[in-house]
Amino acid sequence: MSSxxxxxxTSPWILEVRDVKKSYENGTIEALRGVSLGIAQGDFLAxxxxxxxxxxxxxxxxxxxxxxxxxxxxxxGQPLGKSQNGVASIDLDTYRATSAGFIFxxxxxxxxxxxxxxxxxxxxGTGSHPHNREERARALLIELGLEHRLxxxxxxxxxxxxxxxxxxxxxxxxxxxxxxxxxTGNLDSVNSAKILEILAQVQQRHGTTLIMVxxxxxxxxxxxxxxxxxxGRICN
Amino acid sequence: MQLSFxxxxxxxxxxxRLRTALTLCGIGMGIGAFVALVGFSRSFEHAxxxxxxxxxxDLAVVQKTFLNTSVDQxxxxxxxxxxxxxxxxxxxxxxxxxxxxxxxxxYGWRANxxxxxxxxxxxxxxxxxxxxxxxxxxxxxxxxxxxxxxxIDLQGSSFTVVGIYRSNSALESGAIILPLxxxxxxSGMTGKVSAFHLQLKPAPPGISPEQWRQQAENAVEKQFPxxxxxxxxxxAANNQLVVLAHAAAWGTSLIALLVAALGxxxxxxxxxxERTKEIGVLRAMGWSRLRVMLLILMExxxxxxxxxxxxxxxxxxxxxVLATLPQTASIVSTALPFMTFLDGLLMAVLVGVLAGSVPAxxxxxxxxxxxxxxx
Numbered sequence: 001m002s003s004x005x006x007x008x009x010t011s012p013w014i015l016e017v018r019d020v021k022k023s024y025e026n027g028t029i030e031a032l033r034g035v036s037l038g039i040a041q042g043d044f045l046a047x048x049x050x051x052x053x054x055x056x057x058x059x060x061x062x063x064x065x066x067x068x069x070x071x072x073x074x075x076x077g078q079p080l081g082k083s084q085n086g087v088a089s090i091d092l093d094t095y096r097a098t099s100a101g102f103i104f105x106x107x108x109x110x111x112x113x114x115x116x117x118x119x120x121x122x123x124x125g126t127g128s129h130p131h132n133r134e135e136r137a138r139a140l141l142i143e144l145g146l147e148h149r150l151x152x153x154x155x156x157x158x159x160x161x162x163x164x165x166x167x168x169x170x171x172x173x174x175x176x177x178x179x180x181x182x183x184t185g186n187l188d189s190v191n192s193a194k195i196l197e198i199l200a201q202v203q204q205r206h207g208t209t210l211i212m213v214x215x216x217x218x219x220x221x222x223x224x225x226x227x228x229x230x231x232g233r234i235c236n
Numbered sequence: 237m238q239l240s241f242x243x244x245x246x247x248x249x250x251x252x253r254l255r256t257a258l259t260l261c262g263i264g265m266g267i268g269a270f271v272a273l274v275g276f277s278r279s280f281e282h283a284x285x286x287x288x289x290x291x292x293x294d295l296a297v298v299q300k301t302f303l304n305t306s307v308d309q310x311x312x313x314x315x316x317x318x319x320x321x322x323x324x325x326x327x328x329x330x331x332x333x334x335x336x337x338x339x340x341x342x343y344g345w346r347a348n349x350x351x352x353x354x355x356x357x358x359x360x361x362x363x364x365x366x367x368x369x370x371x372x373x374x375x376x377x378x379x380x381x382x383x384x385x386x387x388i389d390l391q392g393s394s395f396t397v398v399g400i401y402r403s404n405s406a407l408e409s410g411a412i413i414l415p416l417x418x419x420x421x422x423s424g425m426t427g428k429v430s431a432f433h434l435q436l437k438p439a440p441p442g443i444s445p446e447q448w449r450q451q452a453e454n455a456v457e458k459q460f461p462x463x464x465x466x467x468x469x470x471x472a473a474n475n476q477l478v479v480l481a482h483a484a485a486w487g488t489s490l491i492a493l494l495v496a497a498l499g500x501x502x503x504x505x506x507x508x509x510e511r512t513k514e515i516g517v518l519r520a521m522g523w524s525r526l527r528v529m530l531l532i533l534m535e536x537x538x539x540x541x542x543x544x545x546x547x548x549x550x551x552x553x554x555x556x557v558l559a560t561l562p563q564t565a566s567i568v569s570t571a572l573p574f575m576t577f578l579d580g581l582l583m584a585v586l587v588g589v590l591a592g593s594v595p596a597x598x599x600x601x602x603x604x605x606x607x608x609x610x611x
Binding site for chain 2: 060063065066093094095096097098100102104108110111112113116117120121122124125130131133134169173
């Protein structure tokens, strides 16, 4: 963990949050109460905390899914969402499309598409060639050991296989940051171990920064760094 | 398996097969009504035009007042004195019942009118003026099972069928032609006609046919301020029956299309609501609001296009059924103008896009976090 650097536009971190606060319902609910955190490129960070501690809110801000009420989120020194102090910002849609990949607890695969098609969805409408899209998706699924399940629909896949498809989907645009929200929350212990192993391999092989939210301390122990949260603040 | 943006949109539409099929039925009915009704009114107009053109009618002289088709027959004498006019043929047309179920167009012509040149007499002969004689188009003769020598009753008067003819126009092949004076008696229009059909003399050297025709129109309207001389094509389009048919067709079609649009809007609103979490996932994957909006609009357009195709088949089938029914065969042609199909398809897609725009806007406005939390 590190204290925030003072100047917008320069940051030694790939991702950094500076004194970030997030409140809902006109300030009556404070999810984050001043969080500062720097994450280095290639890091594997686990964020833990009880339900309501603010860990998912922090993940959403780091992933550009939401914007802070106060404070700044920087990606490679550039603010996400809105310009600050004359430093041009990164559009959140662009950030999510090109630099961030998401893995969810409930997989969120699209039921009308098979595994190969699900992985191609993030690339749709980006101007990439359909053939290239398919080849990229196929290569990732093969890398994750799903070469025999390419044309299976989500309902025909096991929970572990579905999460592997979701991981392939999160990687398809070659993100620099991978954000996982309780990725093993719906898996048994065998599949959990396999998914964690895959994530660690992906993080090492692709040099991706991995940020994982979990309530399971044994899983958090596999990360390089561990941030614990309580009542909207970092507490370790 | 390559996935395209359009393919993805169609998969989403086809996911709820029953709902999609029911929506397609609704749109199909709307577009079917449009194709059948507007197609009918356009083919009706086309048949009038064909009738005028094949007879060689250059101008028609009618009352300026809409729906008033009564012109004094004595006008003909003056018309024939106008230098540009070669022939001024008086005529009457009306719809009459030939059986309790069958209504047909009935024309009143002079026995020597130039308009007979467009007809091919298959059996019998031309009628004589002042006689209770009738000629039947072959389509009507077939459906009524009449032949030369039989009689036909119109408004309580009996007419002997003296000829069966063939015409290129559905309006004539399903019609009856009576002597003008007999038709005047039947219609209570003694001394009156519906219109005069004019053939012009050839344009003299140095004057174009259009200028010559314009001169004739001006001369008629100067002579008779209450009358209009209009070219055959315009007469076909502005003929009272055609105008009424167009108005009824468009009015009914628009109501049907509105119902279809509500069906699409409902389907798309349901779809967006049910897929809120999916929209959140798409947004999390970097899809912009615009791309989400385009996806939903494309789904709505796909529904519209598929419904339009269904509707065109239904409309085409409806026209073919109408063309075989004795009650409607005389005024319905199955020759559907291509423009009607094109209009139908474009209208279906447009209705789809318009109906899908509000659900698309709502879907695109969703915040990714709120959408992902949606249960």
